[in-house]
Amino acid sequence: MTINEAKNIDLEEIITKSNEYQKKYNLFVTIISDIKKNNLNGPLANVVYTTKDNFSTKDILTTASSNTLKNYIPIYDATVISKLNSLGAINIGKTAMDELGMGGTGLTAHTGPVINPFDETRIPGGSSSGSAVSVATNLVPFSLGSDTGDSIRKPAAYLGVVGYKPTYGLISRYGLIPLASSLDHVGVFTTNVYDVALVVDNIKGLDENDMTTFDSSKMDLLSNLKDKVNPKLFYIEELGDVPYFQEVIKKLESTGIKVEPVSIDINILNALKPTYDCISSAETTSNNSNLTGILFGGMGEGESTEEMMIDYRTKNLNSEVKRRFVIGSFVLQKENQEKYFLNACRVRRLIVENISDLFNTYDGLIMPASGGVVPKIKELDSEVNEALENNLLIGNFGGFPSITIPAANIDNLPVGINLTCQIKEDAKLLNIAYNLEEIINYKGVK
């Protein structure tokens, strides 16, 4: 469903459909049924959307799919929510996610696993799982998500939709419950690239409440889609041996687009995931130290304040979150800081500078968004090519704008390609993606 097609949706019908889909896919934490049409005009007026449950919504339950926040009602709206409200877009629900954004399976929300609409024996991908499902099932034309490692772009690939995270700071994160602040991005799911430009033009911009935002007033994503550039792209040779991806490259080359393999030190590629694990675990350990139950969320039991906090966190954090916190604690131990945490930050620089230098020669980096179709739940522990499966982390390390678009179906399950450009070149990124989308001409899952 496109944004234009969603303009005349009957709100009662959408609520009925949301409840129906909730029974089938368990994609919501909260369905917002108290909604009505407005008299506003503009491209997003009366367009329904969903938002991941880690965006603060005034007077509406916001849990980040965690028991630690199961009763938390924010007293303010995130900046992106305020902007969409003021444009007359209609938020119909808060979507389930991996708890606090930690995970890529969609199985760890406090409300239970989110179901893959194409094959219930497989994960939906995550952490923005419910958001991806809401767009993939054509319930809404767009959804807000967040992306710290690949949490928008990977589930988008698995479910055959478009997933975009912008340059770090293009869209305000004020009101987003943080995971790892130096890696967190706000982004969107849509069914097509044009709609990404339409939504993001309306939610980007400087925000005095988020000092990482930058002035993008001269960046017009939508109007920049018109004149196609003929891009020169590269892919990472060591990670490019994926049959569906090679097919896409052939297709692009047949239209005159240049795509060249570039070799990158395998040691650096193998370090992608551990670098992410070190940095994100350390940052999230610190960011989530406020989940004590004292000021919000509920309260633990104990004879001292400390005991109450321990009780609250012990009972309400899931095992995966605790695991990541323990890793965070490990890398931040005095004796480990230099060896792990600071060296991870050094490797991050090497990766970012390496890719950034290549953007002097090439317009963009094109990669398979995954090594294949979405995994089965029971195969989650199987060995994978870690560097390939985690290549999207590059976009978070450098804050590069990055988008996944559907590429093909394998056994009637979608796979996607990912495109990444230099920072603040979001307009170029969407222009190229718009072009590639037309060439690939993906028809959806039958």
Add this chain to the structure above:
Amino acid sequence: MMNNFTKEIIDTYAENLLFRLSEEENALVLNEFVDIEERMNLINKIPNLSSVEPMSHPFPLDDVILREDIHEESLSVDDAFKNAHKVTNREVEVPRVVA
């Protein structure tokens, strides 16, 4: 690789972060830690890291302009306590610290 970790070390990491691990959770993390450390060490396979400046932000924030201080209304007491579980008058109620 030998496991340098013990149940007690893992528990200490957890306790420093104000939570406890069940026996099962501890065993899970403990078993995984050899693997975690091995993977973390992939970082240290990269030569000459010590000469690289650690990166803590995706790119330099070179256009941050701090505004003048502006007087604003702060959060109301009612709003501040809206999500607190136990509130007495204008304070969150917790166990007495001083006898």
